[in-house]
Amino acid sequence: MITIFGIPLQAFLGQLLLGLVNGSFYAILSLGLAVIFGLLNVINFAHGALYMFGAFLAWMGLSYFGLNYWVMLALAPVIVGLFGILIEKFLLKHLYKLDHLYGLLLTFGITLLMEGLFRSFYGVSGQPYSTPEALRGATNLGFMVLPNYRAWVVLASVVVCLVTWFVIERTRLGALLRAGTENPKLVEAFGVNVPLMITLTYAFGVALAGFAGVLAAPILQISPLMGSNLIIVVFAVVVIGGMGSILGAIVTGLGLGVIEGLTKVFWPEASSTVVFIIMAIVLLLRPAGLFGKEK
Amino acid sequence: MKLRTLSASLMLAGFGLVSQSALANISDDVIRIGFITDMASVYSDIDGAGGIEAARMAIADAGGEINGKKIELIFADHQNKADVAAAKAREWFDQQKIDMLMGGTNSGVNLALAGIAAEKKKVFMAVGAAASDLTGSQCSPYTAHWAYDTVALARGTGSAIVKAGGKSWYFLTADYAFGHALERDTANVVKAAGGEIKGQVRAPLNSADFSSFLLQAQSSGAQILGLANAGGDTINSIKAANEFGIGKTMKMAGLLIFINDIHSLGLNVTQGMQFTDGWYWDQNDETRAWSAKFEAKVKRKPSMVQAGDYSAVSYYLQAVKATGSDDADTVMKWLKSTKINDMFAKNGYLREDGRMVHDMFLMEVKKPSESKGPWDYYKQLAVLPGESVYTTLAESTCKLIKK
Numbered sequence: 001m002i003t004i005f006g007i008p009l010q011a012f013l014g015q016l017l018l019g020l021v022n023g024s025f026y027a028i029l030s031l032g033l034a035v036i037f038g039l040l041n042v043i044n045f046a047h048g049a050l051y052m053f054g055a056f057l058a059w060m061g062l063s064y065f066g067l068n069y070w071v072m073l074a075l076a077p078v079i080v081g082l083f084g085i086l087i088e089k090f091l092l093k094h095l096y097k098l099d100h101l102y103g104l105l106l107t108f109g110i111t112l113l114m115e116g117l118f119r120s121f122y123g124v125s126g127q128p129y130s131t132p133e134a135l136r137g138a139t140n141l142g143f144m145v146l147p148n149y150r151a152w153v154v155l156a157s158v159v160v161c162l163v164t165w166f167v168i169e170r171t172r173l174g175a176l177l178r179a180g181t182e183n184p185k186l187v188e189a190f191g192v193n194v195p196l197m198i199t200l201t202y203a204f205g206v207a208l209a210g211f212a213g214v215l216a217a218p219i220l221q222i223s224p225l226m227g228s229n230l231i232i233v234v235f236a237v238v239v240i241g242g243m244g245s246i247l248g249a250i251v252t253g254l255g256l257g258v259i260e261g262l263t264k265v266f267w268p269e270a271s272s273t274v275v276f277i278i279m280a281i282v283l284l285l286r287p288a289g290l291f292g293k294e295k
Numbered sequence: 296m297k298l299r300t301l302s303a304s305l306m307l308a309g310f311g312l313v314s315q316s317a318l319a320n321i322s323d324d325v326i327r328i329g330f331i332t333d334m335a336s337v338y339s340d341i342d343g344a345g346g347i348e349a350a351r352m353a354i355a356d357a358g359g360e361i362n363g364k365k366i367e368l369i370f371a372d373h374q375n376k377a378d379v380a381a382a383k384a385r386e387w388f389d390q391q392k393i394d395m396l397m398g399g400t401n402s403g404v405n406l407a408l409a410g411i412a413a414e415k416k417k418v419f420m421a422v423g424a425a426a427s428d429l430t431g432s433q434c435s436p437y438t439a440h441w442a443y444d445t446v447a448l449a450r451g452t453g454s455a456i457v458k459a460g461g462k463s464w465y466f467l468t469a470d471y472a473f474g475h476a477l478e479r480d481t482a483n484v485v486k487a488a489g490g491e492i493k494g495q496v497r498a499p500l501n502s503a504d505f506s507s508f509l510l511q512a513q514s515s516g517a518q519i520l521g522l523a524n525a526g527g528d529t530i531n532s533i534k535a536a537n538e539f540g541i542g543k544t545m546k547m548a549g550l551l552i553f554i555n556d557i558h559s560l561g562l563n564v565t566q567g568m569q570f571t572d573g574w575y576w577d578q579n580d581e582t583r584a585w586s587a588k589f590e591a592k593v594k595r596k597p598s599m600v601q602a603g604d605y606s607a608v609s610y611y612l613q614a615v616k617a618t619g620s621d622d623a624d625t626v627m628k629w630l631k632s633t634k635i636n637d638m639f640a641k642n643g644y645l646r647e648d649g650r651m652v653h654d655m656f657l658m659e660v661k662k663p664s665e666s667k668g669p670w671d672y673y674k675q676l677a678v679l680p681g682e683s684v685y686t687t688l689a690e691s692t693c694k695l696i697k698k
Contacts, residue, residue, distance in 0.1 A: 220531060
């Protein structure tokens with residue numbers, strides 16, 4: 001039997017794949033953060049809470065209105081996006097001229113409020129959500145038995161990530177967005193409604209969090225704490241990838257998922273810290289992150 | 296104005312002095328209980344606000360005062376951090392003058408609290424924590440470990456499963472004091488019964504995804520997967536195990552299962568699981584009546600820990616009432632010489648090492664078809680007499696036991 005670092009090749013491949021699944025969540029969440037930071041210069045600490053909100057919307061849709069997974073996969077991001085518009089229009093908008101810290105504090109406050117509300121209604125043990133009919137079962141890949149749903153998670157998040165990257169980096173709309181953040185006055189002079197663009201960007205960023213929440217619903221117990229457990233890691237991913245770098249967020253998200261997965265085999269006790277060790281090393285060697293540009 | 300404030304405070308001070316001398320046995324004229332538990336994180340459904348409510352119910356049932364001295368409850372969130380809890384406990388002892396400290400969930404936190412209470416010579420009641428070290432290697436004359444411990448869970452569930460043929464085990468363990476204690480105590484039971492330990496993986500507390508750890512467990516080839524974790528970690532590991540079909544090759548043994556976990560996961564996923572519990576709401580009229588009162592306030596059925604909170608506070612208050620004192624040595628002496636008989640325990644007793652010995656129960660999760668509705672989840676398979684599931688005095692490593 002072939003072994004890698006003392007574990008059988010098959011088990012090694014299995015762990016690699018599981019790492020990729022978790023990495024998909026990191027990628028999609030850090031992508032939202034990167035879009036928001038890149039275009040609005042806001043450190044959106046509420047991202048984890050909005051991810052949790054997305055998951056809860058999936059559960060609420062099913063248990064209160066009988067709306068299935070697929071409907072909620074489309075609907076929940078829209079609702080979270082609308083909620084984002086409210087946050088941006090009424091709260092965040094007033095902070096753009098101030099230091100980053102104010103945006104961070106505001107969004108952190110929103111997180112505490114949302115988590116507290118959900119906790120007082122639903123407790124922390126969480127709500128169960130079953131895998132949609134079409135994605136039940138598992139596929140034997142030879143080296144491991146992969147639940148179909150996990151394969152779907154990787155597929156869905158990679159597609160969403162690539163489309164987002166394409167729109168922002170390769171289309172005229174994306175060019176306008178990027179120009180609008182570089183020099184809003186000039187872009188407005190061309191007749192572009194920059195404030196609206198910024199609002200919609202924030203809405204899109206948080207909609208990604210809502211989407212990730214629905215994706216996670218069948219895998220994790222839907223609990224008010226699911227976001228805060230994840231958000232710190234996701235911030236580390238964004239920092240490692242380079243604040244505001246779209247491609248950096250995607251690649252680092254997937255990569256760190258894999259590294260974390262392997263740590264779970266070789267040194268399980270350290271699996272919750274490994275991301276931060278990498279972050280420290282990267283910050284020492286490349287303070288702007290792996291894909292970030294020095295300013 | 297200044298003069299008036301001064302004279303008012305002098306008056307107050309004088310009043311304090313007078314009333315203190317009137318009944319010197321209750322310090323500071325108030326019986327103050329400090330309760331530290333997880334209020335917001337993984338273990339807050341098991342104890343948390345519900346546990347605080349249970350303690351309040353005990354105080355209300357005691358009339359809210361003893362010999363005219365008010366009973367006060369203060370509480371804090373330890374965030375599952377021993378240092379946070381320790382700082383709070385010191386502040387409470389030094390500034391708030393609490394007379395009794397209660398430890399909710401989290402063994403790491405409780406071991407730290409037990410040390411501080413021993414140093415301050417105050418009563419410490421550990422209810423939510425499981426580590427048997429509290430009455431073993433780290434026992435103290437001031438600790439009362441009330442509801443359950445890892446040895447009882449291990450002997451209850453471990454021996455039942457080995458007896459049923461589950462000889463080879465692999466552990467998925469929460470990587471801190473509680474998980475280690477539960478793994479160690481269960482491994483001892485399994486080995487003593489002729490079983491074999493194939494290995495263990497230690498996952499950080501509050502991990503989001505357990506699938507990687509589960510696949511490692513599965514590749515060990517063991518028959519039994521021992522879940523030496525609790526609360527949210529147990530829930531997420533059972534959920535992932537179900538998704539990855541771990542149950543096809545291994546049987547899962549939840550070493551510490553709370554009713555909140557079952558409620559949250561649903562019976563489809565958990566049916567047939569066997570585990571040990573110290574108390575269940577639907578055991579007799581007394582438990583049902585108390586649980587109904589609890590549910591009216593908290594909107595959930597109580598867990599074993601929450602019922603234990605009630606029992607511990609009630610007995611502490613009875614001790615204060617009976618002895619007319621909140622002095623720790625006097626109270627502990629009374630508690631250690633009184634039978635514990637209430638809705639939580641029958642013929643329980645607090646031993647010299649601080650262990651409250653009472654009967655435990657081997658439970659099985661009902662099938663969905665057997666359950667009459669929400670919270671009707673357990674079938675009682677056996678009564679496990681306290682004497683046989685808790686560490687015996689002969690085995691004890693507690694330094695208070697003279698051998």
